[in-house]
Amino acid sequence: MATPDMTVEVAGIRMRNPVMTASGTFGYGPEYADLVDINALGALVVKGIRMEPWEGNAPPRMVEVPGGLVNAIGLQGPGVAGFVETYMPFLRQFETPVIVNIWGRTLEEYGEVAAAFDAVPGVAGIELNISCPNVKEGGIAFGTDLKMAASVISLVRRRTRLPLIPKLSPNAASVDAFAKVAQEEGADAVSLINTLPALVIDIETRRPVLSNVFGGLSGPGIHAFAVRQVWDAAQAVRIPIIGMGGITDATGAIEMMLAGASAVAVGTASFTNPSTAVEVIAGIEAYLERHGIGSVRELTGGVVMP
């Protein structure tokens, strides 16, 4: 049979396959370029960027736990101008769509960052971070209150023509309500999940291990939860869903798509094995061939519920 069609179009962004990198786990592109063929990826999502450079949290910023890791990096970043100057010339060398993950400390800043990227050649879309648990202002404060989520998505929608993808928090009462709000306010897709709230304690000192005290849990341990969240969101909205959370192989990615995702992102697994995303792509293709499925798009929402 013919080679399966791996292409997808999510939020108006055409990708050669549905496998992306998750924000914060792939740097700004060059970090893994020696090890990973960036042109093989469906899309590259860079680490969260606000208007000005941001220091992030003091170390320790990360600790390994069974089934994953807990991080509180705190969105350290170079700011819009620093990112555009330092990294966009590199990123423009590739055919792979670049999606910038943005955040702000205030509603107004979210709008400014979105507007600033509108004028940057080579940016294919905006992932709106309203779900980072590790910054005091911005981030999750906008993602766990329906009214605040609506106002930030609506504002950013007015400030950019780029495809807009709010990244939803798994820490809200119901992910489907937030997905609906995103859809109503003009989002082109939603991505989920971000990390789960976590605390790691050093039992010898009785103190939290991370300097930020709390952090976000990621890794294979959150995968089944993430699949459920994707399924819940998929029942609520028509816009595409980008599913992520603990994907380590093609099985996890296909599961996510069957639950309702149109594309997926590989995150923490890139630390374990930088080739994970590329291996997931090959694994999905092999699965489609094995099952005689002509297009990867047929997987989306294909779960058979009893």
Add this chain to the structure above:
Amino acid sequence: MKLEQARILEHRDFRGGYRLLVFDCPAIAQAVKPGQFVHLRVPGLDGSVLRRPFSVYKADAECFCILYKQVGRGTNEMALLPAGREVSIIGPLGNGFPLPPPSTLPVLVAGGYGVAPLYLLATRMDRTGLLFVGGRTADDILCTDDFRELGWDVRVTTEDGSLGERGRVTDAALDPWIAAEAQAVEPVFYACGPDGLLRAVDTRVMQGGWTGWLSLDKHMGCGVGACLACVQRVRVDNGESQWKRVCKDGPVFAAGEIFWDYGVKADNACAGRGNGNA
């Protein structure tokens, strides 16, 4: 930087609780510079998502070696790896040590297994120098025969006095040498070990107005500069400071560069170079 499946050629007890791992991996062995490290995925460590970083101790055209001590889950699992097994390794990573300028005297200061990358450095120098090496007990004093074979002057200290001078390497060995002999030569310092040792060397290098290079042993996430977990506060121009990634911008920093007290609490997270993870 390469991602390689490296076959274990040899794996044995080294000394004390330390073990030696030899990998057949020409791509990394030929590329590695002294002070660089490799990021190793420990096979069989189920549920573990982070690699473990190790400094390179020896390297030739075919193979490279690392030294490690069994201190936790990761290194206990490593100890079970048989020869012939393939291990996923990313490397070489980090910046490495610069070689000493002409007519300078290399002075190496090592704590415990921190001696490993300094040995690779010594083998790449066009001259010999002094090695100060300290540890808790005689079991922690490694590689001294290697250095003597190269013709280096080796000074040993242990905290319990079981080998060499009793005390910490900086107080018991380095300070007397600095007082007696450092003024007559042009020393360049290279240090690798725990933060306390690095800081003590840093202070002495700055006081003497010399040049020094410190290799930090920091807990790491990705190892390639992407995750921003292993940051260290570093001084930059005009009194400012900023985070640098130990894995990518380091692990070697110039003496005087490190901002030791900047908002940093006890670092007991992630996976540390050579000491695995609890």
